[in-house]
Amino acid sequence: xxxxxxxxxxxxxxxxxxxxxxxxxxxxxxxxxxxxxxxxxxxxxxxxxxxxxxxxxxxxxxxxxxxxxxxxxxxxxxxxxxxxxxxxxxxxxxxxx
Amino acid sequence: xxxxxxxxxxxxxxxxxxxxxxxxxxxxxxxxxxxxxxxxxxxxxxxxxxxxxxxxxxxxxxxxxxxxxxxxxxxxxxxxxxxxxxxxxxxxxxxxxxxxxxxxxxxxxxxxxxxxxxxxxxxxxxxxxxxxxxxxxxxxxxxxxxxxx
Numbered sequence: 001x002x003x004x005x006x007x008x009x010x011x012x013x014x015x016x017x018x019x020x021x022x023x024x025x026x027x028x029x030x031x032x033x034x035x036x037x038x039x040x041x042x043x044x045x046x047x048x049x050x051x052x053x054x055x056x057x058x059x060x061x062x063x064x065x066x067x068x069x070x071x072x073x074x075x076x077x078x079x080x081x082x083x084x085x086x087x088x089x090x091x092x093x094x095x096x097x
Numbered sequence: 098x099x100x101x102x103x104x105x106x107x108x109x110x111x112x113x114x115x116x117x118x119x120x121x122x123x124x125x126x127x128x129x130x131x132x133x134x135x136x137x138x139x140x141x142x143x144x145x146x147x148x149x150x151x152x153x154x155x156x157x158x159x160x161x162x163x164x165x166x167x168x169x170x171x172x173x174x175x176x177x178x179x180x181x182x183x184x185x186x187x188x189x190x191x192x193x194x195x196x197x198x199x200x201x202x203x204x205x206x207x208x209x210x211x212x213x214x215x216x217x218x219x220x221x222x223x224x225x226x227x228x229x230x231x232x233x234x235x236x237x238x239x240x241x242x243x244x245x246x
C-alpha cells in the first residue's frame with residue numbers, strides 16, 4: 001500500500017482507495033493506493049490526480065479515453081461523485097477469453 | 098443437475114478461479130431435463146500470437162465485477178435465445194500452452210439456439226468482462242488489449 005496525498009491544506013478532503021489492474025497495477029507498482037482528494041471530487045478528478053502523481057501510468061499507456069471505471073464494484077461514469085471510503089477501480093481495456 | 102425443473106433456468110456457475118477448469122463439470126452443471134443440447138466453448142492457451150512465439154499466458158481479473166458481468170451477459174443471452182442454462186468459468190494466474198483459460202457452457206432445447214448463444218456469450222465476455230491477459234514470450238512479456246504498450 002502506498003499513500004499519495006495532494007495539498008494537505010485543502011479545507012475538506014476525503015480518503016478513497018484507488019484499485020489498479022494489469023498494466024496499470026504494474027506501472028504504479030501497487031494494486032491499491034490510498035488517496036486524499038477534495039470532498040467534491042469525481043472519478044475523473046481522481047484519475048487525473050493519479051496520472052499526475054504517478055507519471056509512469058501515462059508512460060505505460062494509461063489514458064482517460066481507454067479506461068473504464070468502477071466504484072465499490074459497480075461500473076461508474078467519469079462524472080460520478082466520490083465519497084469518503086469509496087474504492088475506485090481503474091480498468092484498462094479488457095482482454096479475457 | 099438432471100433432475101432440475103425444465104422451466105427453471107440453471108444459471109451459473111459464474112466464477113473466476115485459479116484452479117484448473119473442467120468442461121465435463123460445467124456441462125453437467127448447466128443442463129436441465131428440458132434441454133436437447135449443450136454447447137461448450139473451451140478457450141485454450143495458444144503457442145503464438147501475431148507471429149510471436151508464446152510460452153505462457155498470465156490472466157488477471159477484477160473478480161467481483163467479472164462475476165457480476167458474467168451473470169449480466171448470461172441473463173441477456175439466455176433471454177435472447179431462450180436458454181435453460183448457462184455457466185461461465187474463467188481461470189486466472191499463469192497458464193502454460195494447451196491449458197484451458199475459459200469455458201462457457203450453454204444448454205438449450207435445440208442445438209441452433211445453443212450454438213448461437215454460446216458464440217454470442219463469448220463475444221460479450223471478451224468485450225465486457227474485466228479480465229486481462231499478459232503474453233509471455235521467450236524474450237519478454239506484454240499486456241494485451243492496451244491502446245499503447
